[in-house]
Amino acid sequence: MARALIMVIDGFGIGAAPDAESFGDIGANTFANLAKEFLQQEGRSLALPNLGGMGLFEAAKAAGAEDLAVQSQAATSGAFGYAAEVSSGKDTPSGHWEMMGVPVLFDWGYFSDKTDSFSKELLEQISIRTGIEGGLGNCHASGTTIIAELGEQHMQTGIPILYTSADSVLQVAAHEKTFGLDNLYRYCEQVRELLNDLDLNIGRVIARPFIGDDASNFQRTGNRRDYSILPPSPTVLDQLHDAGGTVVSVGKIADIFAHQGISRKIKATGLDQLVDTSLVEFESAIDNTLVFTNLVNFDQDYGHRRDPIGYGQALEYFDSRLPEIFSRLNDDDFLFLIADHGCDPTWHGSDHTREYVPILAWAPNMQRIDLGERKTFADLGATVADIFALQSPKYGTSFKSLITS
Structure with missing residues (x-):
């Protein structure tokens, strides 16, 4: 064999x-x-x-x-x-x-608006489902760029960074220490369940953890996790x-x-x-x-x-x-x-x-x-x-x- x-x-x-x-x-x-x-x-x-x-x-x-x-x-x-x-x-x-x-x-579902990628209604539903009010970002972005731009604000407020790309994806960036890796995974699982319930046909929710003290040394870690729909x-x-x-x-x-x-x-x-x-x-x-x-x-x-x-x-x-x-x-x-x-x-x-x-x-x-x-x-x-x-x-x-x- x-x-x-x-x-x-x-x-x-x-x-x-x-x-x-x-x-x-x-x-x-x-x-x-x-x-x-x-x-x-x-x-x-x-x-x-x-x-x-x-x-x-x-x-x-x-x-x-x-x-x-x-x-x-x-x-x-x-x-x-x-x-x-x-x-x-x-x-x-x-x-x-x-x-x-x-x-x-x-056809996958996409978040096509470059600057207001997630609708007000969806953000409200995410807040209700996760118990965390609001989301930073809400745009198409490079993962490393948006962490540099919003990472410090995220650490101060505890609000996750939400962004997307040309793919059928909703990405969530959060600090491994101040937000917590398990909290990030739980948040993404809840968002995945919500997108399924809403039948939006979004391919993946991706957890994007990062570490560092400020924008000068933020870096993503290897603890990424993808939450995909089933084939x-x-x-x-x-x-x-x-x-x-x-x-x-x-x-x-x-x-x-x-x-x-x-x-x-x-x-x-x-x-x-x-x-x-x-x-x-x-x-x-x-x-x-x-x-x-x-x-x-x-x-x-x-x-x-x-x-x-x-x-x-x-x-x-x-x-x-x-x-x-x-x-x-x-x-x-x-x-x-x-x-x-x-x-x-x-x-x-x-x-x-x-x-x-x-x-x-x-x-x-x-x-x-x-x-x-x-x-x-x-x-x-x-x-x-x-x-x-x-x-x-x-x-x-x-x-x-x-x-x-």
């Missing part, structure tokens, strides 16, 4: 998707644009020999990158392709659910779990799937810890186990913050860890790398971008295989289902036969 490790390079797009125009994202290309900026500012090309060896560069060029500012490395082993998203949004739940066989084919139907994770297999969530995967279809969840903070934890979990995994990891830092720390240099350095770090990951795989194990959307650090604003994402697969003794263009992220879920001998999901086409021939 096989084991599999999926690692999501959160926010790593490789070229504008076919429907990018509908999202205002023609020209977005997370990988190509950050590589170009890295070359200009650092005076050298990105060095990604292991990702290159898996076929990342071929996939990126096929997805529309005519000139990649990277140190050339042709694919030597592993399967590579690029996938378009069929879900209606370019958000985290849509991307993850789709890659596990359940695309989002409905609209069972995912491949549910199938594997219900069939007696093991699904191990590393990072925020369990939150994204509302803890459904998860056998065990492990939290980790920072790219190094996420990789370390994934290695520990995979090395000790029994047969019929899927370890599923979200590498949130690419998106959270570099994409949204429009930091192409930090993004490039993080890619180089992750690349340097790949040989260690490869060494953990037995002959019948599989590694898959994918992304859930783009988050071009050179693009306008601070939101996600509608892009193709890479699909890379690796196993011991796997030859160089071109998977070409995949019409949906769900092809990964169909392949995982095939590997674990599960019923094929409604959406997606398995490429298991290509990577095991």
Whole structure:
């Protein structure tokens, strides 16, 4: 029986998707644009020999990158392709659910007003439900920026900071010490319940704790928690779990799937810890186990913050860890790398971008295989289902036969 490790390079797009125009994202290309900026500012090309060896560069060029500012490395082993998203949004739940066989084919609810994002009526309902009067912010904002602007006022008043983005999300920032982490979680749970009761179809309520004494040293902690709605139907994770297999969530995967279809969840903070934890979990995994990891830092720390240099350095770090990951795989194990959307650090604003994402697969003794263009992220879920001998999901086409021939 096989084991599999999926690692999501959160926010790593490789070229504008076919429907990018509908999202205002023609020209977005997370990988190509950050590589170009890295070359200009650092005076050298990105060095990604292991990702290159898996076929990342071929996939990126096929997805529309005519000139990649990277140190050339042709694919030597592993399967590579690029996938378009069929879900209606370019958000985290849509991307993850789709890659596990359940695309989002409905419209999310959004808070579209930039300056008065939450209606007076909703704020009143939140106050009634939580017992805490009012909310600071009430706008579209970058998380780090709004904490710097309103963090001290929040500490003085005890009123949470409420904000949103282009995603279907309501975010709540509060100080871990003065407001309390458990109080923040309870507040978010109550808001999640309220949004469900009001049938607003908001994808996530996110707890954003921070620490520090004042605006000069506020920083978010690793105790973020996402409160998602349930996927609209069972995912491949549910199938594997219900069939007696093991699904191990590393990072925020369990939150994204509302803890459904998860056998065990492990939290980790920072790219190094996420990789370390994934290695520990995979090395000790029994047969019929899927370890599923979200590498949130690419998106959270570099994409949204429009930091192409930090993004490039993080890619180089992750690349340097790949040989260690490869060494953990037995002959019948599989590694898959994918992304859930783009988050071009050179693009306008601070939101996600509608892009193709890479699909890379690796196993011991796997030859160089071109998977070409995949019409949906769900092809990964169909392949995982095939590997674990599960019923094929409604959406997606398995490429298991290509990577095991």
